[in-house]
Amino acid sequence: MTEFDFDVIVVGGGVAGSTCAYLLGKEGYEVLLIERGVEPGSKNLSGGVFYCQVMQQIFADFLESAPVERKITRNTLCFLNETSAVSVDYWDQRLQEPTNAVTVLRAKLDPWLAEKCEEVGVTLMPGIKVDELVLEDGKVVGVRSDEDVLRAKVVVAADGVNSFLAQYAGLREKPEKSHLGLGVKSVIRIGEEQIRARFNTVEDQGVAYAIVGDCTKGLPGGGFLYTNKDSVSIGVVVMLEDLSKSEKVSSQVHDHFLTHPFIAPFLADGELLEYGCHLVAEGGEVMQQDLVHDGLVLIGDAAGFTLNTGFTVRGMDLAAGSAQAAAQAIIAALQAEDYSKAQLNKYVENYQNTFVGKDMHTYRKAPAFLEHNHEMYGEMGKFLADTLYGIYNLDLTARKSLVATAWAALRKSNLRIRQLIRIGYQAVRSL
Amino acid sequence: MVKYDPGTVPERLAGNVYEVDEGNSHIEIDQEIAKRTGGGKLIVRICPAHVYSEREDGTIDIEFAACLECGTCLAVAPKGMLKWHYPNSSMGVMFREG
Numbered sequence: 001m002t003e004f005d006f007d008v009i010v011v012g013g014g015v016a017g018s019t020c021a022y023l024l025g026k027e028g029y030e031v032l033l034i035e036r037g038v039e040p041g042s043k044n045l046s047g048g049v050f051y052c053q054v055m056q057q058i059f060a061d062f063l064e065s066a067p068v069e070r071k072i073t074r075n076t077l078c079f080l081n082e083t084s085a086v087s088v089d090y091w092d093q094r095l096q097e098p099t100n101a102v103t104v105l106r107a108k109l110d111p112w113l114a115e116k117c118e119e120v121g122v123t124l125m126p127g128i129k130v131d132e133l134v135l136e137d138g139k140v141v142g143v144r145s146d147e148d149v150l151r152a153k154v155v156v157a158a159d160g161v162n163s164f165l166a167q168y169a170g171l172r173e174k175p176e177k178s179h180l181g182l183g184v185k186s187v188i189r190i191g192e193e194q195i196r197a198r199f200n201t202v203e204d205q206g207v208a209y210a211i212v213g214d215c216t217k218g219l220p221g222g223g224f225l226y227t228n229k230d231s232v233s234i235g236v237v238v239m240l241e242d243l244s245k246s247e248k249v250s251s252q253v254h255d256h257f258l259t260h261p262f263i264a265p266f267l268a269d270g271e272l273l274e275y276g277c278h279l280v281a282e283g284g285e286v287m288q289q290d291l292v293h294d295g296l297v298l299i300g301d302a303a304g305f306t307l308n309t310g311f312t313v314r315g316m317d318l319a320a321g322s323a324q325a326a327a328q329a330i331i332a333a334l335q336a337e338d339y340s341k342a343q344l345n346k347y348v349e350n351y352q353n354t355f356v357g358k359d360m361h362t363y364r365k366a367p368a369f370l371e372h373n374h375e376m377y378g379e380m381g382k383f384l385a386d387t388l389y390g391i392y393n394l395d396l397t398a399r400k401s402l403v404a405t406a407w408a409a410l411r412k413s414n415l416r417i418r419q420l421i422r423i424g425y426q427a428v429r430s431l
Numbered sequence: 432m433v434k435y436d437p438g439t440v441p442e443r444l445a446g447n448v449y450e451v452d453e454g455n456s457h458i459e460i461d462q463e464i465a466k467r468t469g470g471g472k473l474i475v476r477i478c479p480a481h482v483y484s485e486r487e488d489g490t491i492d493i494e495f496a497a498c499l500e501c502g503t504c505l506a507v508a509p510k511g512m513l514k515w516h517y518p519n520s521s522m523g524v525m526f527r528e529g
Contacts, residue, residue: 036517038450042525043500043517106529127521145520162502164516175506182503184479186443187528188435231528244507249476255437267435274528275443277479277501 006032009152011130013040016300016319017158018113023327025120033122036129041110045278047224049208050104051317066112068102069228070206079381080213085262086384103226133169140295153339154330155296161279163302172290177241179283184254185235188270192230213381215257223257281306285364292344299326309363318356325350365430373423383413440481444497452522456495459514465491470509499524
């Protein structure tokens with residue numbers, strides 16, 4: 001009879017891994033959480049808006065004691081052109097109570113999550129990189145780091161978007177370029193006073209900007225600008241395949257956005273705190289393949305649980321939700337003493353019954369929509385700006401009607417009516 | 432009000448915290464494939480940390496200490512061009528904001 005060092009080994013101390021370890025530890029199981037960074041969070045990077053109601057469900061005191069930055073009560077969608085910007089600016093008091101979105105900085109949040117794990121008896125092993133999964137007769141029985149092998153009844157791979165462990169073991173394919181986006185980000189301090197002044201916000205409330213167009217120089221993807229306590233998180237996410245085919249330099253796309261005339265004033269007198277980058281899973285539901293094997297489940301980014309709907313960019317909430325689903329399935333497996341794929345497959349059933357699987361399914365067409373409607377990243381924004389320019393540029397010539405103004409702007413652009421119809425139709429079907 | 436200047440990438444990285452695994456690069460490149468496929472040029476421009484640079488003769492230099500560990504280079508590299516894994520335990524970048 002093989003001996004186990006732990007009931008469960010969770011690899012990766014991010015949102016998914018820590019949440020899963022916490023839920024299992026709370027039930028009294030022997031859980032090991034291994035993280036390759038010296039401290040959890042030191043290898044993680046998010047935009048990052050966290051749709052946090054799922055966390056309030058799991059950690060009763062999440063909003064009060066977790067190190068969150070600002071509560072997002074205002075969301076701005078912006079079409080950015082070279083010298084113009086057209087936005088929909090949505091502020092709502094209803095987003096205050098209950099709080100449903102907060103900005104976070106991972107190097108601050110993840111250590112708190114790890115602490116919660118330790119409070120419920122999880123063994124934390126930071127600063128240790130798992131080199132590979134250990135398999136016997138095709139079943140995952142543990143992990144290896146250098147010479148050390150640790151055995152467990154179930155291993156949870158929460159090792160991030162690259163999902164190397166499952167790949168190395170031949171259990172999962174390398175993610176396709178077309179399913180990945182590259183995020184390049186800067187955290188820039190401008191001070192609490194300036195945050196409130198420039199973003200017109202009060203107390204601990206904040207703003208999240210979702211931007212398309214010139215921020216990525218027309219490449220599919222987008223820009224983001226989020227308010228933290230006294231800094232902003234700003235950057236771009238560009239679809240990898242498109243970036244590869246273009247001749248663009250990733251750092252220059254980032255720089256172009258930060259120095260754009262509409263954006264630059266937000267950053268004036270700012271001090272760079274950190275420049276970083278990270279890959280983002282953008283494939284949607286199709287990435288949820290091969291998530292369960294004998295003795296192994298994949299959760300969070302490693303399972304492709306991120307969702308970009310254009311309006312919302314989600315990953316952390318889905319990570320936590322997937323962790324809940326996995327923990328439930330693993331508890332059932334531990335009780336049944338059956339760690340087979342068939343038993344652990346309950347994980348898939350579980351997440352499909354919650355917002356995690358349901359949202360991934362509802363928005364399964366979103367990646368294709370965002371990828372193929374290139375007009376969204378240039379022509380659309382210019383058309384809108386030109387229409388509004390026709391309305392606001394009172395230059396002593398006669399004004400046209402609204403429809404005539406829009407029609408003139410449309411004729412000037414490279415857009416055709418049927419393209420607008422196609423975009424509208426696909427948007428309705430995909431988003 | 433001073434307009435924000437991103438500065439050069441090396442300037443930005445100087446502000447980051449790294450534990451460099453001296454003499455132990457986590458990245459290896461097949462120079463022949465890099466030159467033949469143009470994959471070298473691709474990773475030079477796609478890496479946000481400018482880890483890769485190209486010499487006149489097309490050889491790719493690797494400043495592994497600057498790596499932010501996103502894995503983009505590996506994701507786009509032509510087959511066989513790059514050997515890449517995360518740096519060893521505790522090594523590499525340490526995000527203080529993330």
